[in-house]
Amino acid sequence: MSKLTGAQILMEMLKEEGVDTIFGYPGGAVIDVYDELEKTDINHYLVRHEQGAVHAADGYARASGKVGVCLVTSGPGATNTVTGIASAYMDSIPLVVFTGQVPTKLIGNDAFQEVDIVGITRPCTKHNYLVSDVKNLARKVKEAFHIARSGRPGPVLVDLPKDVVNATTNFSPPGEISLRSYNPTYEPNIKQLKKVVSLIRTAKKPVVFSGGGVVLSKAHEELTEFARKGQIPVTSTLMGLGAFPGTDPLWLGMLGMHGTYRANMAVTDCDLLISVGVRFDDRVTGKTDEFASQAKIVQIDIDPTSIQKNVQVSVPVVGDCKISLRQLNELLETEECSDRAEDRQEWLAQIDEWKRTTPLAYKQEDIIKPQYVIDKLYELTKGDAIITTEVGQNQMWAAQYYHFREPGRFITSGGLGVMGFGLPAAIGAQVGAPGNLVVDVAGDGSIQMNIQEMATAVQYNLPVKVVILNNCFLGMVRQWQELFYNKRYASTQFHHTPDFVKLAEAYGAKGLRAKTPDEVEKVLSEGLAHPGAVIMDFVVEQEECVYPMVPAGAPIKNMLLV
Amino acid sequence: MTEKRHLLSILVDNEPGVLSRIVGLFSGRGYNIESLCVAETMDPAISRITMTTRGNPMIIEQIKKQLNKLVNVLKVFDLTGQEYVQREMVLIKVTAVQQHRAEILRITDIFRGQVVDVGQDHFTIKITGDNEKISAILSLLRPFGIREIARTGSIALFREKK
Structure with a gap:
């Protein structure tokens, strides 16, 4: 056993957890941690704002399948991570966020750069810790x-007081841990799965409804096999895009507020809805009383609260999506299913x-249509790019017109809907999946919320x-104002926008x-062919709307169409 | 769906911040806490929280699931509909002028209460029992003038199977 400082123990534990990448921003409370980090092989990416660090770690986690790690200082460093943490919590993305904290004897004294970040993040982390004794550090x-x-993965925050980081103790790795209250x-339950199979046997109009849980548990192959075996059409949430090939004949497109006509109609009309890894968000269900109201609903999810x-x-199944779908496929194997296609x-x-009657559509006339840009992007990248998005119209058009064939290719802030997510997430995704083409689909509003991260992209x-x-509007809010507020465009128009071409050049x-x-x-x-970071500014139709659209709280069959 | 009161008994890690996680869960999700009682169990590493809450069956199911999801929660028992014993203690400071003192003492006696503090014109009475018993004595003492009360909230345990 050797005596190590808290900072050294942290480095040992990061190595043990296989961490080779950290996104962060230093400060007084973590200066000692940074001093140790510098001596390791871990790659640290210095972002330009702590919010960017968390979104980058989020993008990294989704593109690489590993846990994303952040390191920031106390006080404002910690509070700046909150939006990113809340987003990762809603989207179930595995992150560990290390925050500096003032020395334990100063906690509670309103010390310089002190904030109760454990208290602040309690409702938006899966769990969090204040490490008050260096002896507990390794285990925590x-x-x-x-x-x-x-x-169900999620962000965990670990708050590190400065004196704990500097204290020394005998270090031995904690080995395997088991938590008595977390299993x-x-x-x-196989009985529940058998009920699902018998429902499939008698269903005339079944639909599979897949979500982010399928992406997270890497159950995409099992899902595809399941749908094809049962000849069941598939729709998905925003978070689930890519888990089922967007080019498959059984694919219905996305469901919900901006879902396709056929997906919304199919779910409204179906007699069996097999939901896998979804949590029935209001953006997907619309009015819940009329959501799949003809159907028996099966729900498979690892989180019982979902x-x-x-x-x-009708049939709840608590379990991992991948294991559950695999077992369902085995059960279906033994079933008589030769005439299923006919059924x-x-x-x-x-x-x-x-x-055929109501496809996704737009008309490209004199002014560039935003949908056309995504269409062309899809065509030129052959659907192989990793697409991150900001939030709003850009996000919905990317979801509608880029046909994802694999999971981990569409990285978006689905639950919290964070503007400013896309660029730092793209940076993280590029680090996590080097060699891939990574594109942030942005609006002129949201890109300005974390544009400073261009410097990070260029530096590394x-x-x-x-x-x-670029439509010089906060497009989605403008769309609501056009449709529901008599075109009163209250504070949604940018009367001044920077020259993004010059801005790109200024960032190098x-x-x-x-x-x-x-x-x-x-x-x-x-x-796309340029070897470095690029901003492409498309001057698009200013008042284009995303269609179909279900007004908030209406049944999903009540779609506004073009 | 009809709302119903439920009595939950929750075993949690005895650590700083755990109560805050539970209370935060209730306020953040708009659930109701009617009473709450927390103390250490036989095992000093574990605390028992006894809580009464209210909701329709779907909400109560969510409350139990959400509590179970917290990493520091070891076990959630819903006592409602089960065989259990439940007690609550109340301290009642009641105005007790000369002509009423005997009557108040008689009532206290009937309810097996105790006078724990006495003054020129008041008694402070301790009563333990279930909710109905406490409501009953409160309504009997009200005409004399109740100045203050302090209630502990319910505590409860399952009855052992016979």
Whole structure:
């Protein structure tokens, strides 16, 4: 046993947890941790704002499948992480956020840069710790990683007082840990799964409804097998995009407020809804009383609180999505299913009919349509890029017009809806999946919420591409004002916007602009081929709306169409 | 769905911040706490929280699941509908002028209460019992003038199976 300081113990534990990447920002309370970090092989990415560090760790976690790690100082450093933590909590992304804290003897004294970050983040972390004794540090760090990555993943915060980091103790790695009060259920109840199979056997109009849980548990192959085996069409939440190939004939498109016509109609009309890894968010259900009201609802989820929270469920299954779908596939294997395709003919024909009569559509005329930019982006990248988004119209058009074939390719702040998420998330994704083309689809509003991270991208030679759909408006709020507030555009128009091309150049990146439809392809080709970071500014139709649209709180079959 | 009162008994890690996690869960999600009682168990590492809450069956199910999800919560028991014993203690400071003192003492006696403090014109009475018993004595003493009360909130344990 050797005597180590808290900072050294932290480094040992990070190595033990396989951490090779940290996003962070130093300060007085963590200066000793940074001093030790410098001596290790861990790559530290110095962001320009702590919020950027958390979103970058989020993007990193989703692109790499590992736990994202942040390190920031006390007080404002810690409070700046809160939005990122809350976003990761809503989207179930595994993060461990280390915050500095004033020395234990000063806690509670309103010391310089003191804030009760454990208190502040209690409702938006999966769990959090204030480490008050260096002897507990190793174990708490181990627990933090264990809790972040297991069960329904989520962010865990570890608050490190400066004196704890500097104190010394005998260090021995804590080894395996088990928490008596934390044991997620992975194995589903087989009786419940058999009930699901018997429902599938008799259903005439079944739909699979898949969500972020399928992406998180890497159950995409099992999901695809399940849908094809049962000949069941698939829709998904925003967070679930990519878990089922967007090019498959059974794919319905996204569900909900900006879902496709056929997805919303199919769920309204179905007699069996098999939901996997979803939590029935209000943006998906619309008016819950009329959501799949004809259907028996099956819900498979690792988190029991997600089940029966917003809608009544006929067959609840608590378990891991991957294990549950695998076992369902095995059960279906033994079933007589040769004539299933025939059984489904009528239902699939109805869905085709909806698709034919009311597809996603826009008209490209004189001014660039934002949908056209995404269409072209999809075409030029052959659907292989990792797409991050900001929040609002840009996010919805990316979700509608980029047809994701694999999980981990669509990285968006789904639950919390954080503007300013896309650029730092793209930076994290680029670090986590080097060699991939990473594109942030942004609006001119949200890009300005974390534009400073362009400097991070340039400093670390991260060739992220930013596509700005520039309409000089906060487009989604403007759309609501157009549709529901008599076009009173209260505070949604930017009367001044920076020149994004010059701004890109000022950051040392490349800047390009397209003003007419025929320039779109040229700008995209040039920008995507550039070896470094790029901002592409597309001057788009100012008052374009995202359609279909279900007004908030209405049944999802009540869609406003183009 | 009809609302009903539920009595929950929750075993938690005896650590700083745990009560705050539970109370924060209730306020953050708009659940109701009617009474709350917290103290150490036989094992000093574990505390027992006894809580009465109210909600329809779907809300009560969510409350139990959300509590179970907290890392510091070891076990959640819903005593409602089960065999259990429940007690609450109340201290009642009642105005006791000369002509009423005998009557107040008689009532206290009937309820097996105790006078724990006495003054020229008041008694402070200690009563233990279930909610109904406490409500009953409060309504009997009210005409004499109740100055203050302090209630502990319910505590409860399952009855052992016979």
